[in-house]
Structure formats: C-alpha cells, structure tokens
Amino acid sequence: MARTKTTSKLLAAEAVSGAKKAPAKPAAARRRTRAPKYTRDEITAIFERFREREPEPKGELEYVNPYTLLVAVVLSAQATDAGVNKATRGLFAMADTPEKMVALGEDKVREAIKTIGLFRNKAKNVVALSEMLISEYGSEVPRSREALERLPGVGRKTANVVLNIAFGEPTIAVDTHLLRIGNRLGIAPGKTPLEVELALEKIIPDAYRLHAHHWLILHGRYVCKARTPDCGRCIIADLCKSPDKRV
Numbered sequence: 001m002a003r004t005k006t007t008s009k010l011l012a013a014e015a016v017s018g019a020k021k022a023p024a025k026p027a028a029a030r031r032r033t034r035a036p037k038y039t040r041d042e043i044t045a046i047f048e049r050f051r052e053r054e055p056e057p058k059g060e061l062e063y064v065n066p067y068t069l070l071v072a073v074v075l076s077a078q079a080t081d082a083g084v085n086k087a088t089r090g091l092f093a094m095a096d097t098p099e100k101m102v103a104l105g106e107d108k109v110r111e112a113i114k115t116i117g118l119f120r121n122k123a124k125n126v127v128a129l130s131e132m133l134i135s136e137y138g139s140e141v142p143r144s145r146e147a148l149e150r151l152p153g154v155g156r157k158t159a160n161v162v163l164n165i166a167f168g169e170p171t172i173a174v175d176t177h178l179l180r181i182g183n184r185l186g187i188a189p190g191k192t193p194l195e196v197e198l199a200l201e202k203i204i205p206d207a208y209r210l211h212a213h214h215w216l217i218l219h220g221r222y223v224c225k226a227r228t229p230d231c232g233r234c235i236i237a238d239l240c241k242s243p244d245k246r247v
C-alpha cells in the first residue's frame with residue numbers, strides 16, 4: 001500500500017523514538033468515533049414517535065403555489081419563517097407568478113421585503129430567478145435538484161425544501177436544526193450540511209423519509225433547542241444517547 005507523506009513522517013518518528021505509538025486521529029474522526037450508535041429499531045422508534053405526535057407535519061412558511069414557495073424559501077435564509085411571512089403576504093398579493101414579479105421590478109421587491117435580512121441581495125435574486133424561470137423553464141418551477149440549483153439564490157437546502165414540499169420528494173433539507181440534532185444525538189454526525197444529509201438518508205427508513213425534515217426541524221426549534229435542550233418535554237428522551245441529555 002502506498003504511504004502518504006503523513007504516514008511516512010509518523011513511521012520515521014516512531015523509528016527514532018523506538019516507541020510504537022498509535023498515530024493520533026484527526027479531530028473530526030475522533031468526533032465521529034465518539035458518536036453513539038443506534039440500532040435500526042431505535043431509529044425506527046424515534047421516527048415512529050415523531051409520526052405519532054404529528055402524522056402530517058407542515059412547514060411554517062406561507063405560500064400559494066410552487067413558485068411562491070420557492071421565493072419564500074429563498075427569502076428565509078438567515079431569517080425566521082415568521083419574519084418572512086410578514087413580508088411575503090404583501091409581496092405575494094402583488095406578485096404570485098414569475099411574470100408578475102419581473103413586472104414588479106427589483107426596487108419594489110426590495111421595498112416589500114426590506115424587513116428581512118440581506119434583503120438587497122435577496123430582491124436581486126428573486127427577480128433574476130423569476131427571469132430564468134420564464135426564459136428557461138416555461139415559468140414553471142423545475143422538479144430536479146440540478147435545475148433548481150441553477151437558479152440565482154438557490155442552493156442545495158432550498159432545492160431540497162422545494163422538492164419535498166412542492167413535489168413530495170423524500171429529500172432531507174439540512175438547516176441549522178438538523179445539523180445540530182444529527183450531531184448532538186449522534187444519529188447522523190457530520191461537519192457539513194451535506195454530510196449530515198447523506199448520513200440521515202442512510203439511516204432513516206423509507207417510510208419516514210418524506211416527513212423527516214419537518215419532524216427534525218420542529219423538534220430542534222421547539223424541544224431540542226440550541227442552547228438548552230428541553231429534555232423534560234422530549235418524546236424521545238428514553239431513546240436519546242446524547243451526552244447533552246438532561247433527564
């Protein structure tokens with residue numbers, strides 16, 4: 001097997017000292033090894049509890065069609081759903097199709113969403129993505145991740161939310177809540193949203209995939225909160241193996 005530079009250095013150091021020390025693992029690898037393991041039955045039990053409590057979970061963003069859903073999700077980056085809804089009620093009353101949004105123009109879009117963080121850039125993206133929908137997709141929201149990700153302001157997370165909610169695809173959009181829960185509970189450890197998304201896809205049984213994203217968001221937003229998890233109210237506390245558990 002070919003030796004990497006790092007391996008060769010370690011072996012050289014070992015030869016000098018004469019001691020057989022195990023090479024130190026990088027921090028990420030140590031974190032991963034420490035993640036608690038869950039059996040398939042335990043994972044199933046966790047998601048079954050979520051399903052029993054909320055069989056048809058819904059997102060909190062308001063929209064009237066796939067296009068306004070796409071716009072609302074683009075606007076929701078680094079903003080609360082409540083804050084986005086406040087702004088989009090007025091915006092969508094004026095423009096609920098790509099054509100109307102382009103006709104409204106960037107200045108008016110910016111004015112309508114000025115209460116949302118990063119509104120200047122977001123207004124630009126909303127108009128630009130509307131133009132692209134008109135010119136390349138017949139004014140329809142495309143049903144593929146690749147096509148969605150080509151739109152200005154649309155990344156993998158936004159594409160996954162739209163595919164899930166508008167088209168019923170079993171995608172898992174990893175936001176800050178899912179990233180935290182995947183790592184805190186150890187069910188899907190990963191340093192990046194993509195790592196956590198792929199880990200969740202691997203462990204969540206098919207029967208729960210469609211709603212997994214919403215269940216985990218709601219759990220993270222209202223129970224397994226960032227600063228202080230509310231373990232006393234947690235319906236999966238007996239299954240949770242997190243070192244942060246406080247029950």
Ligand code: SF4
Nearest residue numbers: 224229231234237240
């Ligand atoms: S027991 Fe606590 S840490 Fe574990 S999932 Fe529930 S709220 Fe989160």
